[in-house]
Amino acid sequence: MxxxxxxxxxxxxxxxxxxxxxxxxxxxxxxxxxxxxxxxxxxxxxxxxxxxxxxxxxxxxxxxxxGLIDTHIHYPQTDIIASYGEQLLEWLNRYTFPAEAAFGDAEVAAETAAFFIDELLRNGTTTALVLGTVHAQSVDAIFAAAAARDMRIAAGKVLMDRHAPDNLLDTAESGYRDSQALIERWHGQGRLLYAITPRFAPTSSEAQLAATGRLARAYPETFVHTHVAENSSEVAWVRALFPDERSYLDVYDRYGLVRERSVFAHCIHLDDDDRRRMAEQGAAAAFCPTSNLFLGSGLFDYAQAREAGMRVGLATDVGGGTSFSMLRTAAEAYKVSALHGQPLSAATMLHLCTRAGASALYLDDRIGGxxxxxxxxxxxxxxxxxxxxxxxxxxxxxxxxxxxxxxxxxxxxxxxxxxxxxxxxxxxx
Missing domain, CATH: 2.30.40.10 (Urease, subunit C, domain 1)
Known part of the structure; x- marks a missing residue:
């Protein structure tokens, strides 16, 4: 009507x-x-x-x-938001992995997903790019909760076959198989979209990254969603694990994962060649200011990213991020940018929360304005x-x-x- x-x-x-x-x-x-x-x-x-x-x-x-658009958020980390005092790698081991292990229980996944969707809507977020856990049922749960509200959600099963607890590991083969089944079941159903989701380079073997690249080529209309260059210790770890690659981003690029509809959270410790490559390939950065400040990861340079021609959306990154509110997140983006001598205008903050987020997700013909x-x-x-x-x-x-x-x-x-x-x-x- x-x-x-x-x-x-x-x-x-x-x-x-x-x-x-x-x-x-x-x-x-x-x-x-x-x-x-x-x-x-x-x-x-x-x-x-x-x-x-x-x-x-x-x-x-x-x-x-x-409606506000969140380009990177972890729904299984809802219950560990505001956990005290760790940087990224310690955070994963102390808080994230134990919390995500609970999603082996389908009832935990369903209850958390319902709360999470309600919390997004209460904060004015109408579209989000969401990480599940390694459990396929975590993705079923978030898609079912979103479908019940006719909400546009892109989400995916985490791919992780090393450097994590045994109860959170898949394999290159099982990760491919489970992701493919989830794509066939959910992608394009109503407003739902699938995101192929390697957690980050250190937790995927070369075999899994290669399988992920094959999956991304087989389903070019899906997203690729992961993390890059968030924390200096993480960057050093990637350098040790992949000594033949020029940069952290190049690890993903080697396997065909830097492309249109690829969204990389954080992008703090990139160089000019990385930014140029992301812009050329149409990949997007998710700017996560509350998480970057809370975990002491560093300051994303929005002006430099935009000067390079990168697509950039804003993201809460709950649970490392400290609020579901995109309003609060935009306020912190202003402060981070002010520290770079480039404070954001009101129009830029609204743009980041809406039209720019839609562009990062290649949905700006449908949402964002x-x-x-x-x-x-x-x-x-x-x-x-x-x-x-x-x-x-x-x-x-x-x-x-x-x-x-x-x-x-x-x-x-x-x-x-x-x-x-x-x-x-x-x-x-």
């Missing part, structure tokens, strides 16, 4: 000259029909047009933004959800100032409704 949504409509149209900009209607209306955006414009015009008799969901005083024909994934945001943010919002004089304050101070309390293909999912309709 067609209906109208009224409020302050803000999105980033397609970039002009490489710089994100805002398109805003202070009192705007969006026409939603059959789960898609059909038109946006000023309320004074559209409410007097041929649309005047349609029902209106009135959110005047709130912002209507595109309010272009006519795009899927109607959107959120309603109340800038006055707390006394402080309400006071700050009233003091703002431009939409850029209002949006910047929202990103700097906002969190899940400011998300009052989340819609997937035009249907309200949070709070439940």
């Amino acid at each position: 067609a209906y109208l949504v009224r409020g302050t409509i803000v999105h980033c149209p397609r970039e002009a000259g490489g710089q994100p900009t805002l398109e805003t209607f202070d009192d705007g209306v969006m026409l939603v029909d059959d789960g898609h955006v059909q038109r946006i414009g000023p309320a004074t015009t559209l409410l007097r047009s041929d649309l005047k008799d349609l029902p209106v969901e009135d959110h005047s005083g709130s912002m209507i933004l595109p 309010f272009d006519p024909g795009m899927e109607a994934d959107f959120i309603v945001v109340n800038p006055a959800a707390t006394p402080l943010t309400g006071r700050r919002d009233r003091a703002a004089t431009t939409i850029e100032e209002r949006l910047f304050a929202l990103f700097t101070l906002g969190d899940d309390r400011h998300i009052t409704a989340t819609y997937l293909r035009g249907v309200r999912q949070m709070p439940a309709a």
